[in-house]
Amino acid sequence: MKKIILSLILIAITMKITAQDTTIVCVDNKKAVQSVNQDKQEGITLLLKKSIYKDYKTLKIQVKGAHIKNTIYKKDLEITGDSTVIVSETKEKPGNFDLTKTNCKSLLMSGKKLKLTLLLNPSNPQMMIPSRMIYLGDLVMK
Numbered sequence: 001m002k003k004i005i006l007s008l009i010l011i012a013i014t015m016k017i018t019a020q021d022t023t024i025v026c027v028d029n030k031k032a033v034q035s036v037n038q039d040k041q042e043g044i045t046l047l048l049k050k051s052i053y054k055d056y057k058t059l060k061i062q063v064k065g066a067h068i069k070n071t072i073y074k075k076d077l078e079i080t081g082d083s084t085v086i087v088s089e090t091k092e093k094p095g096n097f098d099l100t101k102t103n104c105k106s107l108l109m110s111g112k113k114l115k116l117t118l119l120l121n122p123s124n125p126q127m128m129i130p131s132r133m134i135y136l137g138d139l140v141m142k
Contacts, residue, residue, distance in 0.1 A: 020036055020037070020038050020065055020066070021036075021037055021038075021063055021064065021065035021066070021067055021068075021118070021134065021136065022034065022035070022036050022037075022063070022064045022065055023035050023036075023037065023044075023046065023061065023062075023063055023116065023136045023137055024061070024062040024063075024064070025046055025048065025059070025060075025061055025062075025139065026058075026059075026060040026061075026062060027048070027053050027056045027058070027059055028056050028057055028058055029058060029060075032048055032053060033046045033047060033048060035136075035137050037135070037136060037137060041135070042135060044135070044136070044137035044138065045137060045138050045140055046116075046137045046138065046139045046140070047140050047141075047142060048108065048139070048140070048141040048142075049141070049142065050109070050141050050142060053141065054109065056105070057100070058098070058100045059098075059099045059100055059104060059105065060096060060097065060098050060099065060100070061077060061096075061097045061099060061116065061136075062095055062096050062097075063075075063077075063095045063097070063118060063136065064095055067118060067120060067132075067134060068094055068095040070120075071123070072122060072123055072124075072127065072129060073120040073121060073122060073123060073129075073132075074089075074120075074121050074122070074123045075088075075089045075094075075095070075118060075119070075120060076088050076089065076118075076119040076121070077089075077097040077099075077116060077117070077118060077119070077136075078116075078117040078118075078119050078133075079099070079102065079104060079114050079115070079116060079139075080114065080115040080117070081104075081107045081112045081113070081114045081115070082107065082112065083103075085102050085103070085104070086119070087099060087102065104139075108139065108140075108141040109141065111140075111141070111142070113138050113139070113140050114138065114139040114140070115135075115138055115139075116135075116136040116137055116138070116139055117133050117134065117135055117136060118133070118134040118135075118136055119131070119132075119133055120132040120133075120134065
């Protein structure tokens, strides 16, 4: 009986650990800020310092974790500020999103908060799998 309870606890802990996602913001191909978030966690702020990153050339978001490894979903990144921008995942690297060609730089430089949400849609539209939205954090430059 004790072994069964112990094994159930270990399985529950393992499921809790695998439900984490790591969000990494890379500025000019260097890691600027990182956060680890769990399912349904709110209030995560990814803070970039304006004095250091005001003249950047590239801005990329990298997401690692259980949701990225799942191949039945097509992954997009939704960026919500004054308007909403949806960026598709790069084909050569799963979990990477290039924000360089969006209007995110001007919004960040003006002090706006950008909400990052991972959108998971079934790769085959005829699959009976629900779409999911996972909050990754708020990107702010101060």
